[in-house]
Amino acid sequence: MRYISSGHSHGEQITIILEGIPANLELNLDDINKELSRRQSGYGRGNRMKIERDQAQFVGGVLFGKTTGAPITIVIKNKDYKNWETITSPFNYKQDSYRPVKMPRAGHADLVGALKYNQRDMRTIIERSSARETVSRVAVGAVCKQILRELDIEVLSHVINLGGIDVSNYSLDDIRTMDSKVRMVHKVKTSEAMKRIDESKLEGDTLGGICEAFVLNVPAGLGSYVSHEQKLDANIAAHVLGIQSCKGVEFGDGFDIANYKGSEVHDEITYTEQTFKRKTNHYGGFEGGMTTGMPIIVRGVFKPIPTLMKPIGSVHIDTKEQVLSHVERADVTAIPAASVILEHTISIEITRAILAQFTSDTIEQLIDSVSRYRDYLKEF
Numbered sequence: 269m270r271y272i273s274s275g276h277s278h279g280e281q282i283t284i285i286l287e288g289i290p291a292n293l294e295l296n297l298d299d300i301n302k303e304l305s306r307r308q309s310g311y312g313r314g315n316r317m318k319i320e321r322d323q324a325q326f327v328g329g330v331l332f333g334k335t336t337g338a339p340i341t342i343v344i345k346n347k348d349y350k351n352w353e354t355i356t357s358p359f360n361y362k363q364d365s366y367r368p369v370k371m372p373r374a375g376h377a378d379l380v381g382a383l384k385y386n387q388r389d390m391r392t393i394i395e396r397s398s399a400r401e402t403v404s405r406v407a408v409g410a411v412c413k414q415i416l417r418e419l420d421i422e423v424l425s426h427v428i429n430l431g432g433i434d435v436s437n438y439s440l441d442d443i444r445t446m447d448s449k450v451r452m453v454h455k456v457k458t459s460e461a462m463k464r465i466d467e468s469k470l471e472g473d474t475l476g477g478i479c480e481a482f483v484l485n486v487p488a489g490l491g492s493y494v495s496h497e498q499k500l501d502a503n504i505a506a507h508v509l510g511i512q513s514c515k516g517v518e519f520g521d522g523f524d525i526a527n528y529k530g531s532e533v534h535d536e537i538t539y540t541e542q543t544f545k546r547k548t549n550h551y552g553g554f555e556g557g558m559t560t561g562m563p564i565i566v567r568g569v570f571k572p573i574p575t576l577m578k579p580i581g582s583v584h585i586d587t588k589e590q591v592l593s594h595v596e597r598a599d600v601t602a603i604p605a606a607s608v609i610l611e612h613t614i615s616i617e618i619t620r621a622i623l624a625q626f627t628s629d630t631i632e633q634l635i636d637s638v639s640r641y642r643d644y645l646k647e648f
């Protein structure tokens with residue numbers, strides 16, 4: 269399974285081509301659109317998300333509500349394009365009133381992108397480095413989640429730190445049932461985080477945070493130790509780091525493992541109810557790049573949004589004068605959205621590993637071969 273996306277942040281549309289999805293998967297379009305709207309929501313986002321109402325249009329690879337096995341094409345229109353057409357239309361742009369972007373924002377791709385691609389107007393960089401592209405990951409992840417649902421695999425996510433306000437002591441059910449504008453399971457922490465977002469907005473500043481995802485009921489043995497390319501934890505980490513503004517990934521106890529002895533953190537093996545189990549899950553569901561059968565636990569840390577309404581210093585790329593960096597409409601924080609993107613990115617990587625490992629020309633074959641594999645594990 270693989271996918272590619274194309275399109276600009278304020279261009280006409282984002283187009284995605286997704287290949288390798290089994291035939292006969294009945295797609296629930298409402299659920300896919302609900303996932304897209306989850307990505308758009310969250311306290312602290314800028315006005316752009318009030319304009320967009322993301323809807324996936326399937327224009328290839330799906331007939332009569334089911335996948336055909338052919339590459340799937342998904343289009344997501346940018347409603348904001350009508351306000352940007354004179355700038356981002358590929359050919360019919362207007363030059364007269366347009367002001368090129370010359371003052372790179374620290375923390376964004378502006379300066380290095382301009383150097384690398386020899387651009388004197390960083391609009392060309394902004395249009396593709398923008399996290400608008402994450403809509404493609406959520407659209408693909410939403411299709412993958414429908415495959416995972418057929419295999420009784422559940423993926424959950426939430427926010428455990430927003431601008432230094434952190435949440436601990438929660439259950440999976442708290443995550444399943446949470447009702448929070450910042451995707452935090454505790455009401456008090458939700459209010460504190462929203463207050464911090466309001467304060468940051470007034471200060472012209474931005475906030476980062478940490479998101480956590482769980483994958484439940486995954487069979488042992490997805491991925492492989494035999495080569496680095498097949499290590500599933502490594503593939504998840506790479507793709508999570510590929511989410512704009514992600515600066516670190518950890519599994520299970522993560523970096524805290526450094527503080528313990530082997531005897532304290534290796535997940536002791538037991539055998540009950542005809543199954544190999546672990547007493548603990550310090551390693552977040554992975555050993556040797558393979559799933560252990562315990563819940564997969566992944567966390568990603570996301571830096572504060574680079575665009576600051578109270579900008580910091582920069583240098584004009586032509587005159588080399590010290591200036592203040594470029595300002596444009598932006599989120600104060602996108603951590604709630606990042607948790608939804610994390611959930612979908614992980615869903616993609618788990619699905620990719622499953623499709624590589626099991627017979628999957630059709631969804632029926634896939635369900636059958638995963639179920640037989642689960643039986644085999646029980647009988648081992």
Ligand SMILES: Cc1cc2nc3c(=O)[nH]c(=O)nc-3n(C[C@H](O)[C@H](O)[C@H](O)COP(=O)(O)O)c2cc1C
Nearest residue numbers: 376377397398399512513514574575598599602605
């Ligand atoms: C959901 C989401 C929304 C984002 N919104 C903005 C934004 O409005 N303004 C901004 O400057 N950066 C935003 N970012 C972060 C930038 O896209 C990101 O920092 C930039 O592409 C540079 O990549 P890097 O941070 O991975 O180095 C957002 C990130 C995510 C995940």
